[in-house]
Amino acid sequence: MTADTPVISTRDLSKQFGDYVAVDHLSLDVRAGEIFVILGGSGCGKTTLLRMLAGLEQPDTGRIFIDGRDVTDTPPYERPVNMMFQSYALFPHMSVSDNVAYGLRKEGLPRATIRDRVREMLGLVKLEGLEGRKPGQLSGGQRQRVALARALVKRPRVLLLDEPLAALDKKLREHTQFELSNLQDQLGVSFVVVTHDQEEAMTLASRIAVMDQGRFVQVGSPQEVYEYPATRFVAEFVGSTTLFAGIVRESGPEGVVIVCEGIESALPGPPSAALQAGASALIAVRPEKIQLSKERPEAAAGRVILQGIVQDLAYYGGRSVYRVRLPGGQMVSVSAQNRIRAAERTLEWDEAVFLSWARESAVVLQG
Amino acid sequence: MSRSQGVNGQRLFRAVTSGLPTLWLCVFFLAPFALVLKISLADPVIGQPPFTPLIDATGSLHLTFDNYRLVFGDSLFLASYLGSLRIAALASLICLLVGYPMAYAIARTPQPWRTLLLLLVMLPFWSSFLLRIYAWMGMLSTHGAFNTALLTLGWIERPLALMYNDFAVYLGIVYTYLPFMVLPLYAVLEKQDPDLREAAEDLGATPWRVFMDITLPLSLPGIIAGLMLVFIPAVGEYVIPTLLGGLDTRMIGRALFDEFFVNRDWPLASAVATVLLLVVVLPVMIFQRGRGGAHP
Numbered sequence: 001m002t003a004d005t006p007v008i009s010t011r012d013l014s015k016q017f018g019d020y021v022a023v024d025h026l027s028l029d030v031r032a033g034e035i036f037v038i039l040g041g042s043g044c045g046k047t048t049l050l051r052m053l054a055g056l057e058q059p060d061t062g063r064i065f066i067d068g069r070d071v072t073d074t075p076p077y078e079r080p081v082n083m084m085f086q087s088y089a090l091f092p093h094m095s096v097s098d099n100v101a102y103g104l105r106k107e108g109l110p111r112a113t114i115r116d117r118v119r120e121m122l123g124l125v126k127l128e129g130l131e132g133r134k135p136g137q138l139s140g141g142q143r144q145r146v147a148l149a150r151a152l153v154k155r156p157r158v159l160l161l162d163e164p165l166a167a168l169d170k171k172l173r174e175h176t177q178f179e180l181s182n183l184q185d186q187l188g189v190s191f192v193v194v195t196h197d198q199e200e201a202m203t204l205a206s207r208i209a210v211m212d213q214g215r216f217v218q219v220g221s222p223q224e225v226y227e228y229p230a231t232r233f234v235a236e237f238v239g240s241t242t243l244f245a246g247i248v249r250e251s252g253p254e255g256v257v258i259v260c261e262g263i264e265s266a267l268p269g270p271p272s273a274a275l276q277a278g279a280s281a282l283i284a285v286r287p288e289k290i291q292l293s294k295e296r297p298e299a300a301a302g303r304v305i306l307q308g309i310v311q312d313l314a315y316y317g318g319r320s321v322y323r324v325r326l327p328g329g330q331m332v333s334v335s336a337q338n339r340i341r342a343a344e345r346t347l348e349w350d351e352a353v354f355l356s357w358a359r360e361s362a363v364v365l366q367g
Numbered sequence: 368m369s370r371s372q373g374v375n376g377q378r379l380f381r382a383v384t385s386g387l388p389t390l391w392l393c394v395f396f397l398a399p400f401a402l403v404l405k406i407s408l409a410d411p412v413i414g415q416p417p418f419t420p421l422i423d424a425t426g427s428l429h430l431t432f433d434n435y436r437l438v439f440g441d442s443l444f445l446a447s448y449l450g451s452l453r454i455a456a457l458a459s460l461i462c463l464l465v466g467y468p469m470a471y472a473i474a475r476t477p478q479p480w481r482t483l484l485l486l487l488v489m490l491p492f493w494s495s496f497l498l499r500i501y502a503w504m505g506m507l508s509t510h511g512a513f514n515t516a517l518l519t520l521g522w523i524e525r526p527l528a529l530m531y532n533d534f535a536v537y538l539g540i541v542y543t544y545l546p547f548m549v550l551p552l553y554a555v556l557e558k559q560d561p562d563l564r565e566a567a568e569d570l571g572a573t574p575w576r577v578f579m580d581i582t583l584p585l586s587l588p589g590i591i592a593g594l595m596l597v598f599i600p601a602v603g604e605y606v607i608p609t610l611l612g613g614l615d616t617r618m619i620g621r622a623l624f625d626e627f628f629v630n631r632d633w634p635l636a637s638a639v640a641t642v643l644l645l646v647v648v649l650p651v652m653i654f655q656r657g658r659g660g661a662h663p
Contacts, residue, residue, distance in 0.1 A: 106571035
């Protein structure tokens with residue numbers, strides 16, 4: 001095992017339930033100390049993948065390696081990974097400290113060691129004083145931390161987390177996100193997190209894998225996945241985006257130009273080697289990359305300027321989201337920071353506005 | 368107006384839902400029990416009814432504890448009580464040992480089959496209990512199905528004594544009451560969250576440890592319910608020991624029947640019945656209290 005041996009990896013992993021292909025010839029490598037987040041909608045196979053890593057599900061084909069050792073046929077109770085269940089799965093008949101001690105007892109460690117490690121772990125997740133409580137006497141946030149402590153106390157090579165924050169309310173979720181990252185930093189354990197919540201994925205991940213129909217569509221840092229989505233699915237699933245569909249007119253080193261139906265001027269985009277003239281293509285623009293103005297902005301090289309009418313606006317306090325209708329009927333969503341107070345807001349419903357963005361801030365995708 | 372009607376309706380609903388079971392208990396349990404208690408304190412007489420009235424012709428109260436003295440003084444009754452408790456306790460345990468794997472397997476079976484298996488467990492209830500015990504007699508007798516089969520196969524040389532002994536009584540009780548064990552066990556096992564077992568396995572527990580640490584302790588309420596549902600009726604069982612048991616199979620149900628219908632000593636029989644109730648109900652009540660204290 002060398003320093004850059006992945007902590008956990010899979011090769012060509014597949015799992016099928018009847019006709020439904022949950023995981024489709026999937027390979028992944030999780031490096032030491034990283035938070036690898038698998039992001040996907042329900043039914044994309046992410047939970048099945050996690051369960052196979054834990055050993056709770058047997059793959060149809062493919063191998064799983066932990067520290068380079070093949071563990072495909074190793075039962076869950078002998079794998080150096082632990083899982084935090086979405087339901088937390090706390091043992092209702094055991095106290096908090098018995099829940100946390102359970103895994104250590106199964107290892108047959110001496111009593112004193114178990115006591116010390118349980119105390120240390122409960123301190124780490126800030127559960128001192130609740131040792132004697134039963135899970136039924138805890139709040140949702142406390143239960144989540146017991147589940148986390150129980151899975152971490154065994155010092156696994158990899159901690160698997162299935163929708164770790166889904167059962168918490170929004171405030172607690174934001175708080176816990178940072179706590180999870182801190183904890184991971186302190187312990188140096190690799191995390192593999194499965195979630196359908198892209199915000200959760202963004203804040204937690206060192207790398208995100210976007211999963212669809214049993215495959216990884218894109219793997220990269222949160223910035224890469226957000227700023228440079230590889231496919232239409234990623235662009236739409238991660239954050240919101242406006243897509244303009246059209247045909248490539250020019251494709252060169254300075255960029256592509258795409259003719260879209262219903263839009264008078266051709267839209268320029270950054271260069272794309274994969275797209276030749278005549279191919280169908282998409283231009284994706286994130287809402288915050290677009291500027292809104294009442295006056296026509298000054299034309300500049302590589303600047304896209306379109307005109308539209310405010311169809312809808314939603315006020316979120318810190319920012320507002322506008323839905324602007326172009327003359328051809330296409331809807332564009334634009335988000336803008338509310339730097340001045342809403343009472344002094346200048347844009348209203350049914351008002352004519354100009355949209356503009358820099359050519360480089362758009363993404364060109366295959367149609 | 369409509370609000371007060373709603374409140375009244377609610378009150379009525381509460382009165383009916385809590386009142387009905389109480390009424391049921393009074394009419395079908397407490398009143399008959401009071402009658403039995405009254406008769407147990409009377410003297411037997413030859414006549415109709417075969418016991419002395421509570422208040423005699425002179426208007427004075429007539430109470431006697433002679434019957435209880437008889438019950439506790441007679442070693443035959445004592446042996447019958449102990450025999451009943453022993454047979455009922457052992458039969459309940461056998462039911463548990465047989466019923467637990469059954470309930471466990473049914474709870475793990477995928478759906479269309481699970482309903483079918485449950486139906487099969489309950490199927491015997493669709494025919495008469497007495498008929499089924501007679502069927503067992505047919506199978507267990509000297510020239511019954513089992514002995515014939517074993518003789519034909521040459522596995523035995525002479526018929527086995529399968530009937531008119533304690534073995535047949537255990538068999539009959541386990542056979543009859545097994546569904547009462549399986550159903551409550553199935554109910555708790557089916558409700559158990561599979562995540563709990565997987566979590567234990569993930570934390571390093573072998574399948575056997577998962578069963579001992581998680582599945583078994585969490586099914587305790589079902590085990591207790593099943594044991595009581597088998598034990599309580601089995602203690603007072605009359606038909607099975609009478610039809611399948613030997614002369615030396617002492618069970619209190621038989622003693623009770625003999626006092627009532629053979630000796631026609633209703634007061635003594637009533638005393639036996641009252642003591643039986645105490646023997647069964649008191650331990651159960653103490654047990655429930657203890658449990659209630661342990662799990663707030």
